[in-house]
Amino acid sequence: MDLLLLSNSRNHGQSFLAHALEEIDGFLGDARRLAFVPYALRDHDGYTAIIAEALAPLGIEVVGVHTGADPRAAVADAPAVFVGGGNTFRLLRALRTTGVFEVVRHRVTAGDLRYLGSSAGTNLTAPTLRTTNDMPIVEPPSFEAFGFVPFQINPHYLDPAPDSTHMGETREQRLTEFLEENDVPVLGIREGGWLRVCGETATLGGANGARLFTRAAEPRELAPGADVSQLLATRPRYDSPA
């Protein structure tokens, strides 16, 4: 399997994908055609145009999977897929409704399809969407996701704001509640960072690092460049109350 999982599509003050362009270039290698899945946003054409423009400097052709008669076909013969960010619930529902989900899962697992994900697209590479930050604006058939990695990812990971007076849960509190119900590590990747998975190797890249949450242990800081391959040996246990 060959995965590049971005925390976010866009850094503050930069254009789409600018912070990760070099990494994307290396990841795609000789695959210069990309099937783009725009389902996490409402405007599929507009979203595809933004991504095409962002990747044009690399000479990469971007094809929105929504443009053909059968969206499965666009994914079935592409060397690489990019599943973009937006709302994770909307994304998962559309992937299921169109049948694109099964094609992507099968080909990525078989090592036939490079998978580039960002935000919601990164969320879905975990076994479930249970650590998304998104609002459940629509109801997917289930919370089951691709499961390319055996742990959970929390993209856009955000440290607590020390002077906040808002009483909603911090991200860390939310992930602690997740761990009360599930014995599954969560990798919180800060904006600017990404996870690169290549076969048995998983490495943290980009800027700002990540925070690893596991049950019954203090959260652990991970610096950019950290080898996190041992996470690929995780045996996740969902619905396993502490």
Next chain:
Amino acid sequence: MDLLLLSNSRNHGQSFLAHALEEIDGFLGDARRLAFVPYALRDHDGYTAIIAEALAPLGIEVVGVHTGADPRAAVADAPAVFVGGGNTFRLLRALRTTGVFEVVRHRVTAGDLRYLGSSAGTNLTAPTLRTTNDMPIVEPPSFEAFGFVPFQINPHYLDPAPDSTHMGETREQRLTEFLEENDVPVLGIREGGWLRVCGETATLGGANGARLFTRAAEPRELAPGADVSQLLATRPRYDSPA
């Protein structure tokens, strides 16, 4: 129907329910016994003790529904129920598993049970949990909620932070995405505020007001004391793409 729906259980710098104690006192009237539903948090005993302590000054007896052999029984003969905040997905799943959901729905709809909700407990009075802020840490059988009101509520409503560099969606962006998929008004109640529903009348109470989001219109500010009874005539349309 008789509902008091708090945005939050606790204001910054105050103890539990302190900001709403007078309103709760008037709402409960001669009902001095309260069945408390602690399922949104993991520690049911601890949570019930906190609420009992908070309401002790009013002379209200608080009984955790988890303490008896059958949690449905505690709700079946109480004059009032309080569904507390925490994680909305965990709350809804437990309400369904225990069967408390059906008893509460039936008795509140029949006008036999006063319903006090806070945060997650307020969320569930809408037809669905689609506008919760919470992380989907567990999977309930469906997103269907009580539907005591025919519109959505977003508790802990938070205005955008003008100087934020974080690229995750603001609350307003999330609710705009909800309205792309659903033609259902959303009442975003800021912390410190609440909604009081009594029969055909709905009034905004507490501090800080609310923001009303409807499809194809600018969001509208509502001041404390605003009469929002017209929202009770809403005909919600879910999964109705714009």
